[in-house]
Amino acid sequence: MVTDTHPTLPEFDYFRPESLQEASAFLAQHAGEARPFLGGTDLFVRMRDGALVPRYLVDVKHLEGTDELRFDPQHGLTIGAAVCMNRVIASPEVRRVYPLLAEACRSVASHQLRTRATVVGNVCNASPAGDTIGACLALDGVLNVHGTGGPRQEPLSAFFLGPGKTKLQPGDIVTSIHFPLPPLGCAGTYLKLGRNRLSDLSIVAVTVLAAPDPGLPSGCRFRIVLASVAPVPLVAAQAEEYLANRPVTSDSIAEAARLAGAACKPIDDIRGSARYRKSMVKNLTEKALTAVWNQLHP
């Protein structure tokens, strides 16, 4: 058997619509055979593998609102769909107000890939391993979507339905992702376990964001999101609730980490076994919770 190690892209038509209306209409009319694309860093890999054979690629970069990266101290941050990860990392406002997001972007692939790869593409691809999804969920991201019925919003909390499956319908184009202001005094971290230190998909990864909350018995609200351990990016709700309801100690952190490990449903694959993943989720969660707690109480 001859394996083509340098496969070219299969044939398709490249289409660059002039407006969101035109793009949505075209995508809806060609449901199942046309796909929106941004950086193409997920799409081209799957097309070369033969896993995906779209008849049309619809370039949605340059459409209205997709190029903006805007921070407003009253309302928060908007990242246009076409804004690449390097631009997010370089933004002084993102570094200052949403450092967790910059940290997550920095863990993706290589510099030259991040010139193309986008946060919105990472989210729309809906891989349980998507490195920026944990930060986007923990920061309460909301997608601005343009569909055949006009614009609407989709909160990320209910967006993911399965690997590669989302709430998006044919004709839908995500134009940007919006984040409200993060909770006052928050701290966060992203711990990614890969086969090498940089530039590979995660074996497992843990996002933790925490902020003081005097209304809670613990005085602190933790958000915990797990990657690569379930069909969708997994919010460890039980562990979050457990931590909220008692004083934060090394024991309660250890128990919350155990709950996070118990909540996940990983699979065996080339990156690691399910058993290994489960125990690493527990260890990384404990490490991340402790690190963030210490950041809040130096």
Added chain:
Amino acid sequence: MSFHEIQITVNGVHERVSVKSNQTLMLLLRETLALTGTKNGCSAGECGACTVLLNGEAVNSCMVLAAECDGAEVITVEGLAGDPLQDAIIRHGGVQCGFCTPGVLISARALLNRNPNPNDEEIKEALVGNLCRCTGYVRIIEAVKEAARLQV
């Protein structure tokens, strides 16, 4: 499959070409414009041998469609002739088989353009996407540091 008329400036030379939808920037450079300095290592965004500057930013040219490059400015390794990086990488023995070298030089140029005085960690991070099977990277990093020194 449709064709697209594009205008593109490569290493300062203005080109007007007709490209197929599925043609990548890498194949446009190598096969249409005969600029074979840009290498095809994996066609998957992994190895970095195809790295070029697209509008000043390093990209994997195997992951960009030529049709997207209408009006773009591209610099390939051929466009780096005379760059102090070239001399430095030869002097430090940062080239063995040479297959990774065009991509390494482009990534290093992009780094020095955005950060003229990088430390070791920043150099390593900028070259994460450029795999080299020969040198063990140390000499490449030394070369980038020297080019940075010569540049200021």
